[in-house]
Amino acid sequence: MQQQTSNQATRRGPLAGVKVLEFAGIGPGPFCGMLLADMGAEVILLERAGGTFASQLFGGGRKAVANRGKQSLCIDLKHPDSKALVNRLIGQVDVLIEGYRPGVMERLGFGPADCLAVNPRLVYGRMTGWGQHGPLAQRAGHDANYAAISGALDTGRRHGGAPWAPPTLVGDMGGGGLLLAWGIACALFEAQRSGQGQVIDAAMCEGAALLAHGLFNLNAIGAWDGRCALDTSAPFYDVYPCADGEWLTVCPLEPQFYAAFVERLGLAGDPDFAGQQYDTARWPAQKARLTELFGTRERAYWLEVFADTDDCVWPVLSMDEAPQHPHNRARDSFVEVAGIVQPAPAPKLSRTPGQVQGEPPLQGEHSRAQLLALGLSPAEVDGLAAAGVIRCAG
Template sequence: MSRPGPLAGIKVVEFAGIGPGPFCGMLLADMGAEVTLLERAGGTFASQLFGGGRKAVANRGKKSLCIDLKNPEAKALVMQLIGEADVLIEGFRPGVMERLGFGPDTCLELNPRLIYGRMTGWGQSGPLAARAGHDANYAALAGVLDTGRRHGGAPWAPPTLIGDMGGGGLMLAWGIACALIETGRSGQGQVIDAAMCEGAAVLAHGLFNLEALGEWQGKCAIDSSAPFYDVYACADGQWISVCPLEPQFYQTFIKRLGLSEDPDFAGQQYDTTRWPVMKQRLAVIFASSPRAHWEQLFDDTDDCVWPVLSMQDAPMHPHNQARQAFVDIAGVRQPAPAPRFSRTPGSIQSPPPLLGEHTQQRLMDLGLSSEEIARLVALGAVSVA
């Protein structure tokens, strides 16, 4: 029997959305929280983009209650759920929840201990609060997207990771965890205003640090301008990541490549005027053999040389397999819950639900009879799978 996660007993009401909100709910569910997902008939743009039902990884471990938030018959049910919840997650634009009748003032009056998590791109206030945006927009305005450029190239970054997931969903989950601790002491709830733009900036705190020191773009060891912190193409078209940043790792790195006495490399690690020549030569060297050759050459060293794996290959790497870092749920390969706990580990409680799969169960939990549920279905207030 699996042990309960660290958030076991915490009840969460999540209003269905896209991206960071569902990711935040997934993180809480992975850690044992009971997450009731309020979905609307027909699904959302997220279900169209990422696939609904069992393929919606962000909904794993949640219970789906399909409900029409605009139906007068549904409002009392939602308020009942909120009344017994510890956490609420919503990702609408500012003002939408208020117009629906579920604004923070209303909900906190009903449930003073409620932690009301709001997820937006720009925050609940400010000149951009009501404007639309996406991950790259938030990262761009935070000054972070620009740091994702290869030296001298166009700025870009892995999709959804900086603004949506890291700066958004992860920051909101962190805020909720903090608020749960504080509520345990004070007995009072509060509103969390999580803005993806601001969260993206926090993630980049170290880069702002380097910028303040004047060590960025062309003079920085980690912005892709340094030859010893980059990726290189191999003879078979695969890629290798090369990061011997520390001097002791750099020395053994060039030794393995037979470059210890080479004037282009010996004693030149942080001579930025030499970096272009060093990079050109390393590119030729790595292009001379397939990736497997370089993996074998550096397999027993601390030189920080590792293969660039695809999403298909990553789960098959021996280290990831030994750690069981990826799991198969309902036929979908996906990352396992993280981080790991020694005593109350997280776990995937169930596969992603079908739309409305738990409508009947959740309404019966609220004390509704089968006849009352059938009447609500007939009125279009709720739907069942």
């Protein structure tokens, strides 16, 4: 695992030279900004004094992983002198990211029409749960709500059990921030040819549905009906507890992997396992046998049994264990930034790889530098700080 702290002035990556203005928010918006920063974009985080709910939930300052590589500019958007300042910024950036409810940016005077009038090439990224229009557009919600409406959350249930999914992954991060980053990349590519910006309406509920496209495919052909190999009905696609309370994932879907799996466990001649792999009538008995068997020994024992095989048996690692796994260490899949172990930038590019461009900033840490770069004089910056328009860290 590497420790990464880069110089903000020497950004590297495929998006080096792209400038982004991110209106501070929570969840998918900051994640989108982090993805762009990891790939070399200069992301100016427009923060408001006092922080956001995100800073309360995830920690602020150097602990805010989603803010790594960004520069913090703290401006009071309600101050009458702030609009001209923000418009100067908008005129110099390539991308804007906001995650407010529909209509909020318009009321602040920074809606798409206002901003595109200032900068016609601007890619304007909007991140909401329900989208900019529709019956739910003005309603509150969170990750599981968006995943629920999309149909994706229901697929996360264990067979016969309650539906759930890992928190924030399906709606917020995958269906939200990741899809917004993809839309921004597409719009930036198109703007190079047309010279025109555009507005991206990214809705987490739609992104969550898109992530579940393969499951909708299975449903359409009648294969998502409680006898599907992927919904934990099958004994060969599930998790099993070991004697020490640790867990294994068991996923030998393909016939050749399943045959090797059964052979490795000494069950090839067992009557419960005789016959076809997809004989669903046998699945309950097979699952009971596997649960009993895996529960007799510790996880380390079973990992040794399945070492160097294609039986698709792997440990369920905790967030503390994952960075130490030999595979993750070999690929530098995790990095340490400001004392916090966190996932490294991904995916890996061969010629212009992304990297963590710097530590998460303190609120207002770059206010002075950013405004001086805009062309303001030191005296003007001091005046804005004294008037409460901006806040500078330290």
